[in-house]
Amino acid sequence: NAGVMQNPRHLVRRRGQEARLRCSPMKGHSHVYWYRQLPEEGLKFMVYLQKENIIDESGMPKERFSAEFPKEGPSILRIQQVVRGDSAAYFCASSPSGQGNEKLFFGSGTQLSVL
Amino acid sequence: EDQVTQSPEALRLQEGESSSLNCSYTVSGLRGLFWYRQDPGKGPEFLFTLYSAGEEKEKERLKATLTKKESFLHITAPKPEDSATYLCAVQANSGATNKLIFGTGTLLAVQP
Numbered sequence: 001n002a003g004v005m006q007n008p009r010h011l012v013r014r015r016g017q018e019a020r021l022r023c024s025p026m027k028g029h030s031h032v033y034w035y036r037q038l039p040e041e042g043l044k045f046m047v048y049l050q051k052e053n054i055i056d057e058s059g060m061p062k063e064r065f066s067a068e069f070p071k072e073g074p075s076i077l078r079i080q081q082v083v084r085g086d087s088a089a090y091f092c093a094s095s096p097s098g099q100g101n102e103k104l105f106f107g108s109g110t111q112l113s114v115l
Numbered sequence: 116e117d118q119v120t121q122s123p124e125a126l127r128l129q130e131g132e133s134s135s136l137n138c139s140y141t142v143s144g145l146r147g148l149f150w151y152r153q154d155p156g157k158g159p160e161f162l163f164t165l166y167s168a169g170e171e172k173e174k175e176r177l178k179a180t181l182t183k184k185e186s187f188l189h190i191t192a193p194k195p196e197d198s199a200t201y202l203c204a205v206q207a208n209s210g211a212t213n214k215l216i217f218g219t220g221t222l223l224a225v226q227p
Contacts, residue, residue: 004158033214042119042219043159043202048212056212091158095213101147101166101206102213106158 002027004094004107005074012113019079019086021110025094031055032075033093033104034067043091049075050098082114117142117207121218128193128225136188136201136221144208148186149215150179151202159202162188193225 005024013019025032034046048056049069060067064082069075079086089111093104120139128134140148147166151159163172165181172179176197178189188201200222204215 031213035217040219043204043215043217045214045216048214056214059214093158098213101164103149103161103164104213104215105161106151108156108158 004029004092004105006090006092006107006110008110009108010111010113012115013082014115015083016081019082019112021077021079021090021092021112022074023077023092023094023107024074025092026096026105029094029096029105031095031098032069033095034075034077035091035093037089037091037109039088046077055098079112082112084114087112087114117205117216119203119205119216119218121201121203121221123221124219125222126224128190128223130194130225130227131192133189133191133193135190136203136223138186138188138203138218139184140186140203140205141184142205142207142216146206146208148181149204149206150177150186150188151204153200153202153220162201190223193223195225195227198223198225 032049035043045059047060047067064080066078089109091109093106095102122137150162153159163179168183180187200220202220204217
């Protein structure tokens with residue numbers, strides 16, 4: 001009964017490189033949420049996806065960031081041309097059906113460090 | 116704009132010393148208020164969901180309550196293993212999304 005799996009746990013990139021963060025939701029869950037946590041700040045919503053669809057991307061920066069959740073395989077959060085300000089912990093969460101009042105189950109996160 | 120404010124930012128207690136954490140919120144229609152616990156280097160772990168004013172939920176030494184403007188997380192006779200960051204989040208009753216809006220958390224340290 002694996003929970004939400006995120007990899008890698010730690011990712012180091014140099015400025016200008018690309019970062020790809022992966023999230024496999026809990027078994028039976030088809031809804032995925034990405035959050036970013038900066039030091040001394042709370043978890044900030046980025047994007048909500050259902051299989052093959054972006055439902056809510058109101059928290060995503062307009063440039064360099066993209067997310068997908070294909071029919072097969074994990075959800076991917078992609079950051080192009082990373083800058084030092086992108087250094088943060090990125091958490092993925094999943095829920096079964098997207099219905100109201102559902103709790104979200106979180107993964108252990110990916111710590112992105114940009115040198 | 117939907118917003119969550121938690122206080123205090125940090126709290127240090129002696130083992131057995133009871134206290135409460137506060138979560139104030141403004142939201143355009145509350146669908147649910149959630150409490151999570153987060154340990155260093157880990158993702159948030161679900162504790163409670165509260166749906167309407169007057170509701171209370173308990174789990175071991177923790178008890179969560181809800182009013183129309185705020186929620187409290189009461190910790191009775193805490194132990195060192197209760198040390199963690201406690202996060203409050205709201206789910207708004209708008210749109211087709213279950214996204215949670217989080218506060219910045221209360222860092223609790225319980226000393227033996």
